[in-house]
Each structure stands twice: as C-alpha cells, then as structure tokens.
Amino acid sequence: MEAKEVSCREITSSVLSRIEEVDGDINAYIRVEKERALKHADGIDARIAKGEKLEDFTGIPIGIKDNICTKGINTTCASKILDNYIPIYDAGVIQKLNSQDYILTGKLNMDEFAMGSSNENSFFGPVSNPWDTSRVPGGSSGGPAASVAAGEAVCSLGSDTGGSIRQPASLCGVVGFKPTYGLVSRYGLVAFASSLDQIGPFTRDMEDCAALLNIICGHDRRDSTSLDVEVPDYKGFLRDDIKGMKIGVPSQLMAAGIDPEVKGAVDSALNLALDMGAEVEEISIPNLEYALNVYYIVAPSEASSNLSRFDGVRYGYRDRSASTLRSMYRKTRTRGFGDEVKRRIMIGTYCLSAGYYDAYYEKALKVRTLLRRDFDRAFSTYDVLISPTSPTTAFRKGEKMDDPLTMYMCDICTIPVNLAGLPAVSIPAGISGENLPIGLHIIGNALREDNVIRMAYTLEKAIGFKDIPDL
C-alpha cells in the first residue's frame, strides 16, 4: 500500500467481495460492516496520498469475534440475549487496533458466549469448515478461524478459555495463538470464565501472528488481572533456528483417543525438530489426567456468576410478557440463553451452591494448583511442550451435539494450558487422507512467548504447509 502498488480500497473491496462470494456457505460473519469499511478505506487512501507513514496494520481488513466490544456496532456473543446490544465503548484491544487505523470487516460468529467446540451453539446458525462445509470449523471461535481460512479476512481476533482459539485454528488450517494469561487486556471482552479467558490472533502464518501480538499485548489498568510487564518485540523471536532447544512431549496427550493420522503428523514434526538439532523427550505430567474435570467445574462456576448480569434490566433482550420483576428475570434468561449456556450455568450454580462448594469448586482450585506445579516442573527442564492441538480433524456437523461430554473431550489437549495460564499456539502440521488440516500445539512457560514463536516459526518453515481450502 505504502508503495502505492495497490490501494486500501482495492484490498478492502477484494476481502468484502470474497465475503459476498463464500459467506452464504460459511456463515463466519454475524455482521459485515461493508459501507463503513469502504469509507474507512478511502480515508486511508487519502492518508497514503498525503505521504503519511503507515503502521503494520494500517488499512488491513480484520474481523473481530462477536464477544469483543466495538463501540456503536452490535456485539451479540452469538446470543439472543444480546441480539440488540450496542456497546458504548471499545474493548482495550480494539482501541489498540484503532491506533493502527485497522479496517473492521465485521463481527464474527462463535458459539454462544464462547461455550462450545464446534460453533454449532450460535443463535445465528452454525459456521461451516471451509475445507469441507459438511463439517464443523471447531469452536468457540469458529468464525474467526473460518474467515481467515476462507480469505474473508486477512486476520482476526478470537478468545480462548479452554482452547477456543487453538482448536478451531487446528481444524481450519490456520495459525491461532493464545498468549499468557494477563498479557492481553480483557477490558471489553464479554466475560465467560474470567480466570481463563484470553484474547489472541488468528493469522495465515507466524510472521503476521507475531506482528499482531505486538499490537494487542500490553498492560491495561482497566483489567485488574492485566500483567504490568514490558512487552517485547515479538517479531524479533521469528528465528529459523531451534538448535539446542529442549522439547517435552507429554505422554498423556499422545495416548488413547488421538487419531492415528493426527499422531503421525505430530511425530513427523517432532522428527523435523530432531533433524534441526532440537532435543525431544517424552515426559509425564501426572495431573493432566484431571484437567478436563477441573475445567468443567471452574469454567461453569465462573460463568454462572458472570452471566448472572443478563437479567433484562439494563441491556439486551427482555421478555415483555412478565408482570413481575422476578418472572421477568426468569423468562428473559430462559428465552434468551441457548441450551449449552443453560447447561453450564446449571453445572456452575450446582458446584457453587451450599454443601457442594468445598467438594467441587474449592477442590478443583487445589487440583489446579497441582497441575500448575506439574507444568513448573516440566518447564524447569524443557523450553516448550508439544502435542496435537485437537485429538481429531474436523468432525461432521451434528455428530457430537447430543452428547455434551463427548464434545467436551475435543479440548483435552488445550484446556490444561488455560488452567495454568500458559502461552500456546496451534500451527498447521499437515493434511489428512480426507483433505482436512491437522494442528500442532506448542506450549511455553508463562511469559515465554519467545520460545513458542521461535519453535513455531522454525517448524512452520520446515513443514511448509501451503494447502488452502478449495472453496
């Protein structure tokens, strides 16, 4: 753009026409901001004409998951209960992107309130996987992942509570990064489970990923869990060299339940790492066995508390038939929330209720401490841990909808990372016999994004994944 070889309007129009062409099939967008984006692009072209200096993301069309608040633009969380909600402020990450003068393409589809692993729990209908539209894109950030895979956005922002960035990135064949807990401000991210939620980027490759991390990371006093640490230049960690780096492979994440083709792709990547001078060892992280159990106490408990604010009083949907306050609360919530959200509110309410709190919630927090200690021990020896991102490639729509527990198992490899607050990325590692992407999961110690980026960048180059979905 700066060299005036292509105008911002041309880039923006091409992304918008791609959306018009394919989104009828994909349904990645809940809302497309076409007019606004084109007008904005013209403004940027005027800046370029004046010879103004551009930032990395000036004029770049980016899609935003619909649980991140955008001032004056509907933010629905893919829920009926927020269908008509228009935020009066921008999220912290949006303010940072605005300072780059990025172009918002629109708001992206997701599982309602980010609860799901298949993006089938959306009030606005399911998202399709661009590689095979009869299959799911993963979730909960199905829209952010599918839009980047299908060329409907250059990159996007999603959120990750138990794998909601990495699992869909894996199933859609793109890069998805979850930073260390507290590194990206949660100000303006509609809360699901506050001790686990983290915003992160979806991109085509690690270079764009590092560039986007540079923008979105950093302290924000409006989020009291935000880390007050200096943010390095993540692009500086894009080094094609892993000689001497130590990789641990948790045996628990390579065991039963992992599809043989997925395991094969991970093993090939590990062999590439060995060839390039890294050390690879199988290790045991004993409490991984309980991570899913801990998560399905902690996350619903926090959710049941966070979602108590949706009562029809101050914003969002209100059931108009009720004649008393309490029945208005009940009817609003009963008609406004979908099945999975209600299920999790019920589990959380149960786990926090009198008589069960100690046995469930407090016990889960203690096991969470033990898991964190396991990871500390592993990272005293290893620079990164590697596993599959998802046990399988993309599954068919409807396949797991009747059985919540089977659906929950999709996140077995990603959930432990949120419980321990660690950074991790999913990068494409290969293609299955059914022409579906396979993801590689690289985990680092807290605030050691440097190791994760270096390993991911080097393996990305060595794997040379170039396939794109045939849409």
Add this chain to the structure above:
Amino acid sequence: MRISREDVKHIAKLAELEFSDREIDKITPQLDRILEHVARISAVNTGDVEPASHVLDVNNVFRQDVPSQTVSREDALKNAPLEEEGGFRVPRID
C-alpha cells in the same frame, strides 16, 4: 445418581432459569453424567495444597478512590429495554 429432578428444579431456581418437565427429563441425566465425570477429582490427594487464584503472582490491584465522570446517564441508558425519568424501568417487584 448425583443429581435428582428435585435438585435440578432447586438449582434452576437459584440460577433464575425455568425448565419444562420434558426439559428436566433431558437435562437431569446430562448434568448427572457431567457431575459424575468432574467428581473424579475427589480421588486426588490435595492435602494442604492452596487453591489457585491468579495463575501468576498478581495481587489485588487498587486505584485512588477519586470520583470522576465515567459514563454519562444518556450513554448508560442507551441499551435500556425500558427507561423512565432517567432510570431503568422494570416490572413490579414481587
């Protein structure tokens, strides 16, 4: 059974949700299976382990208690389903 139909009704009340009898038939065994699954952690010996709070060592963050204008009344009411005289209007309190 970890959870009965009566428990489900009680929890629903606490959560301000309503379920029809048919929905209770469906959700009770689902919740039971999930609770059965998560209760596996009772087998872990946690002795005197501290419960995790923030995953990193971050303590309470405070700011100076200085009043300032944050959100205007007009903005705060922009998303109100029903407003009256600068406030949120709700049905009769029962």
